Amino acid sequence: MTFMNRWKRALLVLLPLLIVVAGGCSQSSGTAGVVTVDVFQFKAEISQQLDELKAEFEREHPNIRLNIQTVGGGSDYGASLRAKFSSGDQPDLFTLGGDHERDMWLEYLEDLSDQPWVADVKEVALDQMTVDGKLYGMPMNLEGYGFIYNKDLFEQAGITEEPQTLSELREACEKLQAAGITPFANGYQAWFVLGNHFANVAFAQQPDPEQFIAELTEGTATFMGNEIFQQWIDLLDLTLEYGNPNPLSMDYSSQVSTFATGQAAMMQQGNWTQVQIDGINPELNLGILPMPIHDSDTNRGMIYAGVPGNWVVNKNSKVKEEAKTFLNWMVTSEMGKRYITSEFKFIPALDSIEGTEEDLGQLGVEVLKYADAGKTLSWNWTRLPNGMPQEMYSSIQGYIGGSLTREEMLEQFQRNWDNLSFQ
Structure with missing residues (x-):
């Protein structure tokens, strides 16, 4: 058998394997594969609890991974966020204040008005992220x-x-x-x-x-x-x-x-x-x-x-639907709601989430006391x-x-x- 014939026979044996491997690679890089959502946020006081919530979410959504980075607790989050966008390392999901910050980043923000949690947002928490009747952020808490x-x-x-x-x-x-x-x-x-x-x-x-x-x-x-x-x-x-x-x-x-x-x-x-x-x-x-x-x-x-901050979705992100999935899960699942009140000690900004005095802690209860009294x-x-x-x-x-x-x-x-x- 000549060298050329041996080469052709080897190619015929390997070709089906190459097709299988190529098909597998195509599948893993497509919608059926695992995708990563880059999250950038400033609430340093919940960074550990957010990592724990991430593990719970990924357990229920094995095709989505969250890469969470926290910059806060005295660091200049706004400057860090601007640096990320300037370098091309744009997060898929990040946090913003309202009003001027909203306007400054508006060209990057996904309209979230059609999301299932919007009807539950407390009236006081809507103004910061609403422009021309469209809601561009989900309030984190009060x-x-x-x-x-x-x-x-x-x-x-x-x-x-x-x-x-x-x-x-x-x-x-x-x-x-x-x-x-x-x-x-x-x-x-x-x-x-x-x-x-x-x-x-x-x-x-x-x-x-x-x-x-x-x-x-x-x-x-x-x-x-x-x-x-x-x-x-x-x-x-x-x-x-x-x-x-x-x-x-x-x-x-x-x-x-x-x-x-x-x-x-x-x-x-x-x-x-x-x-x-x-x-x-x-x-x-x-x-x-x-x-x-x-x-x-x-x-x-x-x-x-x-409202200290709002979750926003980068409208240019290739995984913005997965980012929305995480936000929706966080405020509708029993696990997510429990973390918001019991672990984050957040005063909920959505009417659909209730927190007990034990959940919110002494300080959360104090804030509610002042709010209920109009103080x-x-x-x-x-x-x-x-x-x-x-x-x-x-x-x-x-x-x-x-x-x-x-x-x-x-x-x-x-x-x-x-x-x-x-x-």
Whole structure:
């Protein structure tokens, strides 16, 4: 047998095998194969629980894999997300705030109006992601924040009533300090603590926050001439006077840990910290106080509540249907709903999900208590010009560090607002 004949015979033997292998490869790379959904999100406090939920989902959906990346807890999620898109590494499913963030990313967002969970979204959670009657995001949850406090330490210091005014808060701080207890754990290294949550206090306390924001942009209002911003600085000064040394060096995790271990009686945070606090000391007796900026009855006894983020689907993704499958499963399956309330400790943004007091934790129950009583003020940082919260954070840090006076801080706010409004 010649070499050529031997080669032909070998080819005839191998050809059926090659066809089978080629067919197998084609199938695995098609719709019947396993696909991966890249998920990018900022809720650092649920990263471990989300990984556990991922395993449950993949067990029920063996053809879908979730690749979850979390950037949060003080890191700049927005900058990281922009970097991903700039590099071409676009996630299939990611999280966004509303208003300006929604508009900035709108060209990438899938219309989710036809999804089965949409009819169950609470009315208060719809506005952030709705444009021209179309819904572009699924709200993650409802949240509220103020001064979380340790009720046992308050009792130890002889504080029998919750402080509702700035003067009453100062009196409580003096009693705590006299009892050898640090009043505040100030995690002012974390940009969102100052740039989002603390700065929002001054916006939310305005008679009409949206109108005030519009007037700032129109030039008919200024930070320097606003009495509420002056009062807001008084509250900031009080937290510094009765807080831990070197607040600009304390990050988010250290702040929560300091509070949870009983080293401070209060911290400016919200119900999202319940999981981390429970991981350190589940026996703490917790409550949430208002963040008062004056002694009048205006907005007395209010905390701040809203939707912290929304799940959105990249409309250019090749696996966007699988991403929608995960979202739908998370809010309709018994497993997913259990994780939202019992494991994430989220206050549900959908009427179809119910959480018990045991599920939501003490802080979630506190937020619901304020919400049910109509004692909540709005979240406004998503209404600000893009990049303004980060600029305010930098200016507030300058004030805390002593390089800016209160007037200079407000002047910086104004310059940055004017610059960003026209970009």
